[in-house]
Amino acid sequence: MTIVQVGSSLVEIAGKTRAAASKLAILSTEAKNQAIAAIAQALESSQEEILQANVADCQAAAAEGIAKPLYKRLQLDEHKLRDAIAGVRDVGKLADPVGKVQIHRELDTGLILKRITCPLGVLGIIFEARPEAAIQIVSLAIKSGNGVILKCGKEAVRSCEAIVKAIKQGLSQTAVSPDAVQLLTTREETLELLKLDKYVDLIIPRGSNSFVRFVQENTRIPVLGHADGICHAYIDQAADINKAVEITVDAKAQYAAVCNAIETLLVHQSIAAEFLPKVAAALAVSNVELKGDKRTLAILPDIAAATETDWETEYSDLILSIKIVDSLEDAIAHINQYGSRHTDVIVTEDIATAEAFFGLVNSAGVFHNCSTRFADGFRYGFGAEVGVSTQQMPPRGPVGLEGLVTYKYQMTGNGHIVASYTGANAKAFIHRDL
Numbered sequence: 001m002t003i004v005q006v007g008s009s010l011v012e013i014a015g016k017t018r019a020a021a022s023k024l025a026i027l028s029t030e031a032k033n034q035a036i037a038a039i040a041q042a043l044e045s046s047q048e049e050i051l052q053a054n055v056a057d058c059q060a061a062a063a064e065g066i067a068k069p070l071y072k073r074l075q076l077d078e079h080k081l082r083d084a085i086a087g088v089r090d091v092g093k094l095a096d097p098v099g100k101v102q103i104h105r106e107l108d109t110g111l112i113l114k115r116i117t118c119p120l121g122v123l124g125i126i127f128e129a130r131p132e133a134a135i136q137i138v139s140l141a142i143k144s145g146n147g148v149i150l151k152c153g154k155e156a157v158r159s160c161e162a163i164v165k166a167i168k169q170g171l172s173q174t175a176v177s178p179d180a181v182q183l184l185t186t187r188e189e190t191l192e193l194l195k196l197d198k199y200v201d202l203i204i205p206r207g208s209n210s211f212v213r214f215v216q217e218n219t220r221i222p223v224l225g226h227a228d229g230i231c232h233a234y235i236d237q238a239a240d241i242n243k244a245v246e247i248t249v250d251a252k253a254q255y256a257a258v259c260n261a262i263e264t265l266l267v268h269q270s271i272a273a274e275f276l277p278k279v280a281a282a283l284a285v286s287n288v289e290l291k292g293d294k295r296t297l298a299i300l301p302d303i304a305a306a307t308e309t310d311w312e313t314e315y316s317d318l319i320l321s322i323k324i325v326d327s328l329e330d331a332i333a334h335i336n337q338y339g340s341r342h343t344d345v346i347v348t349e350d351i352a353t354a355e356a357f358f359g360l361v362n363s364a365g366v367f368h369n370c371s372t373r374f375a376d377g378f379r380y381g382f383g384a385e386v387g388v389s390t391q392q393m394p395p396r397g398p399v400g401l402e403g404l405v406t407y408k409y410q411m412t413g414n415g416h417i418v419a420s421y422t423g424a425n426a427k428a429f430i431h432r433d434l
Helices: 008-024 029-045 047-063 068-074 078-093 132-143 154-171 187-193 209-217 241-253 272-285 294-299 328-338 351-360
Strands: 101-108 111-119 122-127 147-152 181-184 202-206 231-235 262-268 289-292 319-325 343-347 365-368 387-389 397-399 405-412
Touching (some): 008 187, 029 047, 029 078, 029 132, 047 068, 047 154, 078 132, 122 187, 132 181, 147 187, 181 187, 202 387, 231 241, 262 272, 272 319, 289 294, 319 328, 328 351, 343 351, 351 365
Parallel strands (some): 231 343
Antiparallel strands (some): 101 111
8 A cells, every 4th residue: 555645734634623523522412403404504595606616517527528427416406405405404303323322231339331322533525526415424424423524526626615615604603613524625635535544533435436446445544335336126026017117217217327226127037028128118218228138138129238247337327237037046146246235126026035035135225116216314314324335344225323423331430440350259240231
């Protein structure tokens, strides 16, 4: 790993963030909620400035030939901004994740142990394109008592600067220091941020496969994230055909540029001849390009042939690969081989088959008879999300407040010493949960 010399200016910024986070960590729920409400109000007051900044970003990105999926993520219209601000207010309504007593145990008379949730400290969030992510992340960081250093992609600099400016203006009237929120904008700062293990407690990257892997390979700071969003829909032999068509179209075409859209459609051979023409016609309405294996091409001869590469590709676009399988077991084997452990769905009216799918598909989200597009922190009721984790260890899936806190052990005694509990006349522990 190449060691990059950290510039003093960024160290200073990180130091201010940590100092502000230390004060934020002990604020009351009421004080944090007031700060969140102030952020929402400031964003609403700055709506026109934010949207104009986004138009400028989009125009510049288009002139540079930005990829279509990235451009769609970059766009921030009035509706997206409104939803993001609504998400901020929803975070304010959520229970405070800090100060929860997870263990309360009497080890011996007068010797009390508690395990209590507390903030992580400072979050480093590195994201591409999607400027509304900054809004979601800041609201979750404040509610969970964490400072946050945001690093946006160059394509979203104007939008994020306008958003963070509004957020800091809102915080300036509250008990939360504006220093708790910082914005970085250059590639050089990304490399420096990854070296700030003395100041930053968790890195959350949101972007392409190669980008996330770059972050994971170039920092000593713990990283939470996912590199791919290769999601599947499996249409079982016991599927309701009309239901399956609607779910497939929504999961692929409702918003194709996001990580919870499906990239591969698996279809049981016994219903393929009936289902595939219907779903192909429905997807054609949304201009979805189809690719299929040999058996699919026999039913849909006008589509392109799928290759091995297609099964492991996140298109983030209106492209869908299709494969016919002989059984539930074949579908599960394909998903576990080629999937990214993000979100996969089975469409079936057979409950036992659905339960088998739930148990054997090793993904963060396993769905039955509903669109994979529901795999989202806002839709889960988290208020918003800082990102999605496909790792085995928790937090897993969309990460909201619960993924932004850790815990500490607190013990209170009255002159208790370990020597009393060792040797020939050792006292016994009570270990009684209170």
